[in-house]
Amino acid sequence: MSLPDWIGYCTNVHAGANLAETEANLVKHAVRVRELISPREPMGVGLWLSAVTAKELRDEDRLARFRGFLNDNKLMPYTLNGFPYGNFHQAVVKHAVYEPTWMDPLRLQYTLDLANVLNQLLPPGEEGSISTLPIAWGNPPLSEAAYAAAVANFVTLSAALAKLEQTTGRLIYVCIEPEPGCAIDTTADMIDFFQNRLFPAGDAAQLARHIRVCHDVCHAAVMCEDQSAVLSQYAAAGISVGKVQISSAIEVDFDSLSDEDRQAALQRLEQFAEDRYLHQTMVLSPGEERKLYDDLPALLNSVNGEPGGVWRIHFHMPIYLDAFGPLRTTQGQILDLLRQRELLAPIKHFEVETYAWTVLPPELRQEELAAGIATEIDWLKQQLR
Numbered sequence: 001m002s003l004p005d006w007i008g009y010c011t012n013v014h015a016g017a018n019l020a021e022t023e024a025n026l027v028k029h030a031v032r033v034r035e036l037i038s039p040r041e042p043m044g045v046g047l048w049l050s051a052v053t054a055k056e057l058r059d060e061d062r063l064a065r066f067r068g069f070l071n072d073n074k075l076m077p078y079t080l081n082g083f084p085y086g087n088f089h090q091a092v093v094k095h096a097v098y099e100p101t102w103m104d105p106l107r108l109q110y111t112l113d114l115a116n117v118l119n120q121l122l123p124p125g126e127e128g129s130i131s132t133l134p135i136a137w138g139n140p141p142l143s144e145a146a147y148a149a150a151v152a153n154f155v156t157l158s159a160a161l162a163k164l165e166q167t168t169g170r171l172i173y174v175c176i177e178p179e180p181g182c183a184i185d186t187t188a189d190m191i192d193f194f195q196n197r198l199f200p201a202g203d204a205a206q207l208a209r210h211i212r213v214c215h216d217v218c219h220a221a222v223m224c225e226d227q228s229a230v231l232s233q234y235a236a237a238g239i240s241v242g243k244v245q246i247s248s249a250i251e252v253d254f255d256s257l258s259d260e261d262r263q264a265a266l267q268r269l270e271q272f273a274e275d276r277y278l279h280q281t282m283v284l285s286p287g288e289e290r291k292l293y294d295d296l297p298a299l300l301n302s303v304n305g306e307p308g309g310v311w312r313i314h315f316h317m318p319i320y321l322d323a324f325g326p327l328r329t330t331q332g333q334i335l336d337l338l339r340q341r342e343l344l345a346p347i348k349h350f351e352v353e354t355y356a357w358t359v360l361p362p363e364l365r366q367e368e369l370a371a372g373i374a375t376e377i378d379w380l381k382q383q384l385r
Contacts, residue, residue: 008044032370054113101136131214134184175214212242
């Protein structure tokens with residue numbers, strides 16, 4: 001297949017709580033990645049900007065300087081990650097990453113700030129995408145009033161993005177990203193949200209243009225969804241995928257392992273039961289029964305050394321990695337997705353999103369973070385070609 005308009009990586013892997021930290025990390029890591037994979041040409045980056053940073057960039061002079069900084073370093077911010085609101089590298093993130101929710105005006109304002117920033121950073125003629133959280137964490141289930149509040153905020157957002165396009169010619173769309181355990185964690189949930197809640201609440205054509213879906217390969221793999229079916233179902237429902245996040249989960253088939261290898265796999269998984277991020281885990285029993293656990297550490301504590309079934313774990317692994325010891329990754333799901341040439345053709349933005357490099361076991365990291373990211377981008381481009 002031909003390459004999409006832009007391929008890059010998400011800078012939430014090295015983050016930055018404010019503008020100064022963001023720029024310092026881009027110089028340290030993103031510039032080095034570009035030197036490795038695109039020394040002469042601009043390189044796409046999926047910027048993550050905290051709410052603090054987005055607020056700082058309301059200042060036109062600061063925003064102009066930031067645009068100059070990116071241009072000078074040949075970094076092209078074709079997409080933004082608007083999912084994490086606060087410090088994504090604090091000691092414990094876990095469920096805090098889902099706050100504020102889409103019921104909260106703070107989430108709407110943050111996303112509007114990001115749209116303004118992206119409009120100013122992109123060159124003329126380029127369209128931009130912003131990924132965002134799927135409403136809220138899903139437990140307890142949202143009330144009808146909560147859904148109504150979220151929908152109202154999305155309608156307001158859509159109107160603002162439509163006005164931006166009318167006045168500037170710039171198309172920007174916000175892409176809702178399903179995630180395991182959230183209010184929207186499957187394709188069926190997303191289609192239901194669009195068709196039965198969002199589209200009836202306003203101008204359906206306008207909403208479909210400016211509110212889209214971010215398809216994260218890892219998330220769909222954890223939820224045991226077929227990658228091609230996901231894309232075809234969205235297309236049939238009249239819902240656009242505005243952005244694809246290329247990512248990979250951990251998979252272990254305990255029932256296929258010997259007793260010795262089963263215990264080795266358990267011990268290996270202990271290395272991934274870390275404290276910063278949430279690692280939702282789907283367990284498929286031999287009878288195809290599925291059960292989603294909120295976090296890997298709690299599941300490991302509950303199995304008493306006798307695991308069974310197939311586990312898929314929301315831990316973003318380097319996408320070039322297929323297996324390590326007794327464990328595997330869901331890299332094959334990425335390859336399945338990339339075979340869907342016709343369904344992928346309209347999607348302009350691809351983004352490698354392996355944000356967990358800093359919490360990987362040391363032996364799976366590359367000596368230099370930039371080298372690991374560059375290897376991922378090279379691997380993806382090779383598969384696309």
